[in-house]
Amino acid sequence: MPSLTFYGGVGEIGGNKILLEDERKRIWFDFGMSFAQSGRYFAEFLQPKKYNGVLDFLEMDLLPGLSDMGGFYREDYLSHAAMETWDKAAYDAVFLSHAHADHSFYIHFIRREIPIYASEVTRQILAAIETTSTSGFTDFLTFKETFKLTSKKRGEGQTRLIGEKAKVPRDFRVIEEGGKVLIGDIAIEALAVNHSLPGALGFIIHTSRGAIAYSGDLRFHGYGGGLTRRFVERAAEAEPIALICEGTRINETESLTEQDIQDRAGKVVQQTKNLAIVNYPWKDIERMRSFYEVARASKRRLVVSLKQAHLLKMLEGTDAQAPPLDDDHIAIYIDRKNWGLVTKLDYPRNIIEQDYENWEREFLDHPNRVTCEDIRRHPSDFIIRIDFFALADLIDLRPAEGSCYIRSMTEPLDEEAEIELWRVENWLRHFGLYPYEQIHASGHASGSEIKRLIEDIDPKLVFPIHTEHPEQFQEIVPRGTKVVIPERGREYRI
Ligand SMILES: [Zn+2]
Ligand SMILES: [Zn+2]
Known part of the structure; x- marks a missing residue:
């Protein structure tokens, strides 16, 4: 039986980290940073310490404290913090909807052999951020082995492993828009949607009990609004049992285009x-x-x-x-x-x-x-x-x-x-x-557009995420659709 657990994007805009478990496979949809949670503790000159690896992020509840972290977070950080590491990864894949920080930045912390799937445009944007950023937490495509020693080139003894020699590529895989990826028996369909940065995807996940659609972040009023409409049509055809839907602007009606x-x-x-x-x-x-x-x-x-x-x-x-x-x-x-x-x-x-x-x-x-x-x-x-x-x-x-x-x-x-x-x-x-x-147009659909989207897709269950007002979904869904307001870290069997 498939289950969903939401570790971020719950009652907040962004920070999406959604775990799907089904048929003994465990797949993440987005693994982003929560600006709200991070901003509670950190600011420009008050940052997590690199030498603590994941510890500062776990302490302040920015990364999920999982029971099997040894099989998920990067080994170099875990062992430097004297935490348990596993021989094998405990998760099968991460799918990124788009390259905004609140959906993708915390892939920095995961083991390098866990495959990451995203669109080609998302891959290029993440590469550009990796090259141009001065932050120490941007190992998106290239994993930089940290806290490791290597033999000195000349003479006796050891030195820190840095520079080109520390770099190892991640297992980053490009999904074609409209393409399907199989993780075991679970097929994940990637469909382009329009958003305030290019390369955004929505997903239709074909589980053992039926389809689950995930909106990512989307809007209808951009130049590429037709893509979002196509995602909605395709999701409707899949007759999903559940829809994980963003609701950034659920209580707003108007959109400039x-x-x-x-x-x-x-x-x-x-x-x-x-x-x-x-x-x-x-x-x-x-x-x-x-x-x-x-x-x-x-x-x-x-x-x-x-x-x-x-x-x-x-x-x-x-x-x-x-x-x-x-x-x-x-x-x-x-x-x-x-x-x-x-x-x-x-x-x-x-x-x-x-x-x-x-x-x-x-x-x-x-x-x-x-x-x-x-x-x-x-x-x-x-x-x-x-x-x-x-x-x-x-x-x-x-x-x-x-x-x-x-x-x-x-x-x-x-x-x-x-x-x-x-x-x-x-x-x-x-x-x-x-x-x-x-003069501004939002990157997100308005409340009335989300209402239409849910009516058109007509799922049995809706999980509102990426919104400060998940309860408002109850007022807009058609009869027969149930709204489940997710709690952080709770597992929902579907
Ligand atoms: Zn977002
Ligand atoms: Zn976004």
């Missing part, structure tokens, strides 16, 4: 005489496309950050539908770093290069590169993305009167942490960018 964003931002930019500054999540490719279209229509260029340039490069050749890096309406912002030499032409190239990480260097000579000086000279030629953590770049950019700031962010809980808004507002006031424009 991605097209609305394009139209509204377009108007603001048309009226802007100088520099247009925008802030949207760096991985949200549909939002990037919206601003790219605004840039084309206003004969400007959309300036992306180095991190975004790297992501766009990783997404080339995938179906993410990202704007190409060498497009006439795209520019790559080489921000000043370290010694700030990129604007000082009398320094030799190799010295300038030292301001940048390896992965950034390839963009230094890109035909579409721009620096703060290019933008200062021709501010009305550009729309630049400056996020809250890059606000100090405004000192280099010196936006003149007649510039604008458009805030176009998704729910902070579902994305990267935000700094306090009052501090942001101080920056914007200082540079005459206040009041700013707030």
